[in-house]
Amino acid sequence: MATALARRAPDVASPADYRNPSPIMDPECARLLPALCAVLADPRQPVADDTCLEKLLDWFKAVTGAGSSLVLLQEHPCLVELLFHVLKPQDLSSRILSFALRLAGIFAAQENCFQFLQQGELLPGLFGEPGPLGAAAWAAPSVRSGWIQGLHSLAQHPSALRFLADSGAVDTIFSLQGDPSLFVASAAGQLLVRVLDLALRGPAEGHVCPQAWDWPACARKVVCHLEDCLRSEAAPRVTQALHVLTTTFGHCHGLWTQGLWARLSPLVARLLEKDPVPAPHALVDLLLSVARSSVLSSDPGLWETAAQALSSLSPTQAGPLAAGILKLQDCPQALRIQAFRILLQPLAHVLEAAAQGPGAPRLLEGAAGDLMAVDTFPPSRSACVGLLCSALAHLELLQPLPQRPSPWPQAPLLAAAVTILRFCNGSAAPSSEAGSRLCTMLVGCVRVQRAALDFLGVLSQGLGPQELVTQVFAILLEYLVSPDSSPTVLKKAFQATLRWLLSSATPPGCCDLEPYAQLVLGELLAVLQKRLCSPCWEVRDSGLEFLTQMTRRWGGQGSFRQALLGSEVPELTRQLLQDPESYVRASAVAAVGQLSSWGLLAAPSRPEHPDVPQKTPLEELLLVLTTDSEGFPRRAVMRVFTEWLRDGYADVAKDPEQSVAPVLQAASRDLDWEVRVQGLELALVFLEQLLGPLGPSTAAPPGALTQALQALCRVQLFEFAFRSLFDCDRPVAQKSCDLLLFLKAKATPSGSQQEVGDGPNVASVEAALRRWQAGEQGQPLGELAPEAVLAVLRSMDLEALRDTLAESSDHVERSPQSLLQDMLATVGVLGDNEADCY
Template structure:
């Protein structure tokens, strides 16, 4: 433990033990406990107790207090559990009576404070630490704490029941823990204690599963799901035999509102040695989950079954039939569905389905669940077995047509946005299926009708655009796709860019950006985009009243310039390039919202990375405006632009370009290019920025620049100081400090032309004569102590405030303030 923290700890614990102390914020206790837990982990907990007697004194003082604060008591109990996890510390605390004082919940202060759920939760949390070794387990058993823990498993507080479940699961799996297995097998007393505990817990789980209280059954299922993965024979066999009957009754119960907890339990059981054992009947129970009368519960179970790795292919196929059946029925495609494995059960289920699908109140949730399950399956690259994937895609499209009112059946689904969103999500994921290119035209037609539908909600339109993008990318480019883009997509995009809802305009502009990025190297698309009439609308959208829309329009313009390339925007006749550059510079200088200004700098950076910068672009002006911006993110993006300029000047590669040869660039030539765009003054200015991320980024770039240029004391010539420094006040101070150190050193080998700067008087400005007339890159970067500055800037801005010492000082300060307030009252 740090010496300063060790000196403060006794005072802090004394303050916390004072019943008159009012805690200003409970989070300080959580942070202090986290730190103490780290100390117990880093150091031996037994040594921690021995070297700091204030710790057991604090715990005793809190537990013997007449009216302790519940938060302080909970803190003390958890802290005791952390220490007691170490067997040596447990013995030392047990000798002083602290263990019995803390965990004896039926006597003393614990009995008085037991009604507070935070105290009960802390008690269970502390016991979780105590039973990490055989001595702690024996204490737990001999003290009769098992009964209380089992009662807590039925507690009304979810925090308490969660703590009880974790504790009981740990005890059941105690013999399987590496550090405890030898004790249980070799120590008769420990083995006997553990056996007695497991008998009580197993009986408790079995009885609870048979109870009428749904909340208690849910908690028992959670406890089973926690226990089974780590459980070993022979306890595993005994536990499963005890719960098998109640589980079967729970599965057959109607209505079954615990489908998900039951499936989680069966999933946990399937990962044990019981799976495949005939008398365990795990797969039979899993299959029985598909016979529930409620189709929604059946689909939930079926979706979980498909995710089980150990289940047989036949059971997974049956589960898939149940997932797809609502979708295939409503789309009138069920007659084409391959025969299910178990026809009788599916037919019974179908009779229930047909009744629910005719009513909107039951139809929409059922179909939404089916579509969501299909989306999950495709996202995990699931194969639909013998069922043709085109059949599934066709069913989803048919349902989408129904929602759009383009079908004569199921008119009760017209205009249902919830189903439209689910259909679009499913279609997006199904674009990865094999054979998608064969039906791409049909899918795009359905999506086009979603886009042109005037009643489509913004979220529906956004999902439609994303689905269009996914399906456009399916297969190769064809004349069919050209026709869709020119005659269908671009006209509807032009209307949507001018939509009255800003969310629609924003989504459309984002889509145009993504579409142009995908077809950057496609000459046919470039021609279509150039002739579409969209570009003038993008320019107009850059002046939209909504800042989000302006930012999206700027990104779309930037990508359009990149996509059109020499064949389009750089055509002298078009004038588009000059218009875009002029508009973007105006936005950077005048726009009141940071979103738009950030987008401008990002566009310029993208141009510089992946193509030659436009002739009319004043990079020095961009750097100057960006580094002076009040928005710290604009400054960060400006530094990324400066980094791109550095790469360009040094001839280095960008992420998507091949790496250049190992030769270093010509230092003089690179320095000249950087000076032309005034890159170094920008970096120096941002090096001393008030926003830490900005300063850190600038420091990293300066360090990298020094390394990439291979600068040493004699590697570059001195130039005019003002050409490098740019008049930065903070940079001047750093240079003066370095000059003073140099003048006082014995070495006289470096830069004889630099003269010692006289001390500045208070409040005086730096005179021009104080500056060196000549300065080199190496001399400047060397004097800035960049390594030390980078180390300082890498620390979080609150690293001092969040340190344990600061935390303890805050607690002491709060205590002092409380005392002062009491004095004021008198």
């Protein structure tokens, strides 16, 4: 029957179809395809894994996207035979059945191919009651998922819509919305959206919103189902409908969405009248999806429903809706005010609970009834923590936005953040019962501490009264000093402190700190000194990161230098180069690099051996590079050396060649590919300093070029660079290729080949490169003359190599031919020599 159906293809094909054969189905794939279809149809054959089947489907999508599906089936009837074979009662695996359903949907996405498959009753057999729906295979989630995905691909044209309506598929989709498999249920909801869009997109193409009575029968059926779900007393059914509508309004932007929202919005609003409100999170997602729709955002009824939701939902449920409303560009001012009050209420309650007198700062003005009543604040610890963290996170994201509410209550928010942190560390002294209860719930809560410290750091972008700024630094110091602060809280406290120190520069952008911040600096260094000796490696690591950032910013500022040099921090940092934890050693390397750059890490003699000088920072870091067993510290060393060379660090600048040579030699032997990449980056910086950056005038003067090449030969750069071209780690080869291309551009501009002579015989160098390419890495190049280097560079097609390296490493193995060969080789249909494992 399948062969007869294939022969009838001309009945539904146009002449143009035959002039557009698929360009992707090459002859070798066409030769292998019948054998593969036979293997897939044979339940006795062990089929390749799901990954191979997914790749096969991707290939068919590409084939049908580039040409006619109908011509593809006409030219390869084995595909039709495979689909018919799946309909036979047999013990096919659920994977193959799912694959066939999805494959049929891919073919039927083109309308003429859909009609062709309909003639043989193939599609009703696959997607109707006679097929998997009535078989035991339907119990497998993969089959149900394949059925949905096949219909999702198929639903592209009016013929598909009629098929869905007549075959009863829509009712099956309704039932699959409640499937026990979340993947199947989610896919069913997305398929309903596709059906609704397909049903209503055509009638709305005349730029007129179709009335409900003009909707196609399939659309009316889906909408009636959604209405029934919204009226249901079962929360899962309400949630299903809300999810479908959220996706619909988020992805479909036709005029028909206006009519759909007008019909369903009263039912959505009615949900807000229930107690409790069903599916509140899904309801919030729907309202925000509608509000973001350019077609629907002008509907005044939408804003009324949003205002009703803000009033009806609990503060925790309403928070995401309030935050989403405030991020919208166009929104009624009254609704923005209401939404902002929702976010501020938890923090306002904190301030009220801690208020010591009538002059205490307030976030929300007005009668006490306008505020969240003390007794209605979440009574459980988990609910209270969740509400505060949610409010802090929403306000943190809102603060930098240009559409944030104005005026922004900077001072009260600062006071609220500080107060929350005091409740959490137990330093607050509330005078009310509500304050005591709140203190009990928040004390020691790491989650709230982290959220409050993040928010406090963001608030450093605004101004505040000096009294509050003083309180900010005071609470930050309390957390940095406290032995009860967890490592993650300490890290957040260090980050917030740095942001406040940066904001205290006078004027903004200046290196000097204001007087109060300079006083804080002394206390900070005392804290830092203690934290660098912590038994907890995360604390030591956070302290080193903080020191590095402070030094990078204020290393040249007098008061900072004086305070730092008067502490033990530099020496402790040096000692941490030997820390047992590799992350700490890496952070210590970065800190030593910054301290040394600013001359803040002298090399005094050892007290016990005054005649033996201590190693210089350069020597210490080179020791780390050559002896450390972990990659993190060695990578950090390479970054520091590159920064030193680029910025002209004194100990490196006085003899760059002598400084760079041992570093490059160590990096070239390193087993960590990132260290090798960093080594080539260092070499590139060295090369730029010798010859200048690559630019419009790339030619280097002959004398400078000769001297540079001699220097590069002395530091053995070319041994490193040429070997790296054949490195098994592609980023290393790419970086080496970039470096040699840079040098080639500098050394071989137009007409410059004679400037360095005709070049010697480079056969020995090229022979060594061929051996390296073949994997024989033993023999070194030995000493190279500049002329030999230039000759080799001119003979190499580095541009082509760069293009090859830029390609994906599996671009050959991912070919359709390779895929088919490997799937057939798995079951022994091909010989070993025909397989191309990938």
